[in-house]
Amino acid sequence: MTPAAHGRRGRARKGPAPAGPRRAVRARFASFPLAAALRGAVALAAPLLVGVLTGWVTLSVIAGIGALWGVGQDGSDPYRSRVRRFLALGAAAAAGLAAGEVALRSGHPAAVTVCLVVAALLGGAVSLRGRVASVAGMHLLLGVTIGSGIPVPGPWWHAPLALFTGVLLILVLSAAPWLWRRNHDERAALLAVYRAASAALAAAGTPGATDARRRLTDTLDNAHQVMARHLAPGRRPEPxxxxxxxxxxxxxxVRLAEAVTTLLWEARPLPAAVTRVPSVMAARLLPGRGGTAPALPDVEPDTPGLRALAHVCAAADAEWTDDAALHVPAPPRAGRSAHLRYAVLLAVCVLAAQLCAEVMHGPRSYWLPMTVAFVYKPDFGPVFRRALHRCVGTVVGVAAIGAVALLTQDTYALIGVVALFGALMAVGVRHHYALATTGLTAVVFVLVDLLGDDRALYVPRILDTALAAAIVLVVHFAVWPDSLTHRASARTEAALDAALRYRDLSPVVTPAQRQALRRTAYRQLAEARRTAAHARREPGPPGRRLPDWEETITAAEQLCDAVTARSLGATASAAHTASAGSSARAKRE
Structure with a gap:
């Protein structure tokens, strides 16, 4: 709880009662990505079924690989973002597959190795430049590994075209709902904000208020990202x-979050009539089909926070005139040295993996470099945890598909198994990387079986995965063990600067500009907290001492809370505003 809670009148109540078992079950079911699981099942099974029926099994397997990679990048973000990501994935993977295939067909022993190393350098050079670039860089390398490891008969362009077709299939399945629910993602993200605001008001005056405010910030950050394309500067009004x-x-x-923050800062329990204001606003602003607009409850404006909430309620019934754009702040990016270092280290890991694969397996030695491409993604989270989950998922996937192989070898039954594990992978993409790896491993084994590879690959694939993970960990922690530490420090510094800029400029700017400054500060603070958590999960040498990023971020959050409250007239905490600012500056220094 913020220090402003001390000395407040009124008895602090206990936190909200825990949800009952039925509500918890409903919440878990609501969070289950059923649509994504169905997309994964259809996208992976359909190409294989077509290939078996037409006799084009090899090309159908290549298309299935494209769909497999597409399932790994499927999401619930706006449709336009998905389309850009899938197109970048498909183009990069197809280009990589063509390059790998040309290298394999050249017949030169070193051509494949050189092609892999060059792809790793190119992929690593672009991977730290954002989400789409990262996806494209990784799949460029993955395309080369498949193209150089799986011989495909026929013209060289058949395989890249089949791969791109598989990616297009998952793109169509993922983006098709845009035709009949065009703004569904935006509406769902905004409803989540209003629900989080209601929960935060219910937590006012309790020890859970700070966490409730952070959850509100997270939902507003997501809504901000989803709405970004509608907020572009100079954008014409939508018809x-x-x-x-x-x-x-x-x-x-945005204005509601400002009022809620002030009410949480005032640290007084609120009546039910106040806590349900956000829900009523959502019902009026975002009504469902056939829904009626309920009347907003009366709010007695006896504190600055309640006055601000009353103003938001009044604005909900008035014609909106403030069209100031709120831009999504870009997080600080890694510098050129970080791009170069990652590209070189990725190339070294791929080279080592390829040399080991040639010694151990000879032809079709794509598993080792492919695993390196999946594991060595520091922009996707801690490398050690990603490597560990990759190994665990591979072991479970091998065991699962081995059990299936004991029961049946029927082709159509195996396609059904692919559908099942494709759905499992789609769920894992949203919930746990090891679960996604389990589904991917099982699917790849069926694809290899359809290609006619009869080798006993269960134990070798587990050993290959462990070896590839070991190569990545040894190279990464020997040369670049502090990559996440530097990233956490940079993002904490940027977030602190944004918080101090919000404090310094809020008294002299317009309300719309103040809200933009506030959104930037809170968004960067939330991102810095997530990056700091990732850095702490990365192992280090004994006795390693990391900066206390969380304490700095917490002080900066308290500063932003106090500035928000002061801006809306809650001057009782002005003294703490100055002390929080001093504390934040001291943490940075």
Whole structure:
């Protein structure tokens, strides 16, 4: 709880009662990505079924690989973002596959190795430049590993085209709902903000208030990202009135979050009439089909926070005139030296993996470099945890597909198994990397079986995965053990600067500009906290002492809370505003 809670009148109540078993079950079921699981099953099974029925088994397997990689990058983000990501994935993977195939067909022993190393250098050079670039860089390398490891008969362009077709299949399945629910993602993200605001108001005056405010910030960050394309500077008004309603709901959500933060800072329990205001606002601003607009409850404006909430309620019934854009702040990016270092280390890991594969397996030795491409992604999270989950998922996947092989070898039954594990992979993409790896491993074994590879690969694939993970960990921690530490420090510094800029400029800017400064500060603080958590999960030498990023971030969050409260008239905490600012500066220094 913030220091402003001390000395407040009124008895602090206990936190909200825990949800009952039925509500918890409903919440878990609601979070299950059923649509994504169905997409994964259909996208992986359909190409194989077509290939078996037409006799084009090899090309159908290549298309299945494209769909497999597409399932690994499927998400619930806006449809346009998915389309850009899938197109970048498909183009990069197809180009890599063509390059690997040409290297394999050349017949020169070193051609494949050189092609892999060059692809690793190129992929690593672009991977730290953002999500789409990272996906493209990784799949460029993956395409080369498959193209140089799986001989495909026929013209050289057949395999890249089949791979791209598989990616297009998952793109169509993922983006097709846009045709009949065009703004569904934006609406769902905004409803989540209003629900989080209601929960935060219910937590006012309790020890859970700080966590509730952070959850509200997270949902607003997500809504901000989802709405970003509608907030672009200079963008013309949308002809669709539904988009205008979404923009109004988003901008009111920003103002609502400001009022909620002030009420949490005041640290007084609130009556039910106040805590349900956000839910009623959501019902009025984002009504469902056939829904009626309920009346907003009366809010007695006897504190600055309640006055701010009352103003937001009044704005919900008025015509919106403030069209100031709130831009999504870009996180600080790694410098050229970090790009170069990652590219070189990735190339070294791929070279080592390829040399080991040639010695151990000879032809079709794609598993080792492919595993390196999947594991060595420091921008996707801690490398050690990713390597560990990759190994665990591979072991479980091998055991699962081995059990299936004991029961049946029927082709159509195996395609059904692919559908099942494709669905499992789609769920794992959203919940746990080891679960996603389990599904991917089982699917790849069926694909290899359809290609006619009869070798006993269960134990070798587990050993290959362990060896590839070991190569990545040894190279990474020997040369670049502090990559996440530097990233956490850089993002904490950027977030602190944003918080101090919000404090210094909020008294002299317009309300819309103040809200933009506030959104930037809170968004960067949340991102810095996540990056710091990733850095702490990375192992280090005994006795390693990391900076206390979380304490700095917490002090900066308290500073932003105090500035927000002061901006809305809650001057009782002005003294703490100055002390929090001093504490934040001291942490940085």
């Amino acid at each position: 669709d009135p539904r988009v205008g309603d979404l923009l109004t709901a988003f901008r009111l959500a």
